Amino acid sequence: MRHRGRRIVLILAALTALLAASAACTRRPSQPPPVSGGTGVQTKKIRYGPFNVPNINAPGQFANAWALPLVGIQVENGMVSKPVQNAEKPCQDCYLTGMKAGLEFADGSEATISRGLWLHHMVALASGNGKKDATCANSALSLPHISVMASPNNTERFFASGNERTPIDLTRTGSYGYRVNPADKFHLLVELMNLNTTDADVYLTVEYKFVNGNAAGYRPVTPVWLDVANCWTSEVPAQAGQYQLNGTWTSTVTGTLVDGMGHLHDGGTHLTYDNGGQQFCDTRASYGTTPDYVDPPGGMAGMDHGDGMDHGGGATHISEMTKCPTGSSLRSGDVLRLTGYYDDAVHNEMSHNGRLHPVMALGLLYYAQ
Numbered sequence: 001m002r003h004r005g006r007r008i009v010l011i012l013a014a015l016t017a018l019l020a021a022s023a024a025c026t027r028r029p030s031q032p033p034p035v036s037g038g039t040g041v042q043t044k045k046i047r048y049g050p051f052n053v054p055n056i057n058a059p060g061q062f063a064n065a066w067a068l069p070l071v072g073i074q075v076e077n078g079m080v081s082k083p084v085q086n087a088e089k090p091c092q093d094c095y096l097t098g099m100k101a102g103l104e105f106a107d108g109s110e111a112t113i114s115r116g117l118w119l120h121h122m123v124a125l126a127s128g129n130g131k132k133d134a135t136c137a138n139s140a141l142s143l144p145h146i147s148v149m150a151s152p153n154n155t156e157r158f159f160a161s162g163n164e165r166t167p168i169d170l171t172r173t174g175s176y177g178y179r180v181n182p183a184d185k186f187h188l189l190v191e192l193m194n195l196n197t198t199d200a201d202v203y204l205t206v207e208y209k210f211v212n213g214n215a216a217g218y219r220p221v222t223p224v225w226l227d228v229a230n231c232w233t234s235e236v237p238a239q240a241g242q243y244q245l246n247g248t249w250t251s252t253v254t255g256t257l258v259d260g261m262g263h264l265h266d267g268g269t270h271l272t273y274d275n276g277g278q279q280f281c282d283t284r285a286s287y288g289t290t291p292d293y294v295d296p297p298g299g300m301a302g303m304d305h306g307d308g309m310d311h312g313g314g315a316t317h318i319s320e321m322t323k324c325p326t327g328s329s330l331r332s333g334d335v336l337r338l339t340g341y342y343d344d345a346v347h348n349e350m351s352h353n354g355r356l357h358p359v360m361a362l363g364l365l366y367y368a369q
């Protein structure tokens, strides 16, 4: 109890910092004009930012720094974690049929691991009528929602990406999309990492595919977020050896799976979902499948290997996660469980100054009725 006063002071200080950070975030006009697709599907890539990412020797800047020690996590150097309120929408009255995140420099070239930059992760939330977060709506406290000054009862997480940049495609089995209404507002949570010895200015990009509201035959999906530290930081301390991380949720949703993904950090091998013990998805991690996800041989100029950061030359990092098969059904009352599998004998976990980086096990499933 004697820590309570100090904790409240910390929380107040963090909320003040968060408000200041949110006010500093500005909207940016989109760069390219919409491109028409053959079937009424349009593509629009929006650039968000710029975000200044501190160098590997500078302290990280976290909007929710106060919350991390409560779950045994410390803020690392070379990282920025920032909420963006009222982020630009690709369309006003439409269905989003696909989304893919990216990270780029001002000149449009990709900011990749091979250049020392990590799209650690991003989360997109939508506020508006009927936008109730399936898995956090009944939670007394939901940190992702607080971060963008919203409530899980009017705001839901509808897209997320890690560094592996898994694309979401809601048209795998038919004409489905994520509904966007004119009054809805988008928000982002962005966490980036820089392993160079100089600060970097980068832009988060999201390539949206969408059909306008009057497109015939499209039906809405409900996003279901599952997470080992759900409604909280999403990150948990890493462990040594072989271990599993679990998250469960009793469904309030009935529908059929039209797309699904999982996200792990380095050290992860695969992530499964089951419904009442019946496995319906096993998403597998691949490492270093393109040169963008491999540390350059002998390291790169400016990348610091001298202080225990385990990113030596040639190390590979998660570059792909396979998608869930479609078609499984979910009913209200079913118990949905996610399990993330880690094994540091198979793939190294990230560490800095001898401390393991926190890990994640999370995913998004999209259900249609």
Ligand SMILES: [Cu+2]
Residues within 6 Å of the ligand: 120, 121, 162, 263, 264, 265, 360
């Ligand atoms: Cu992550």
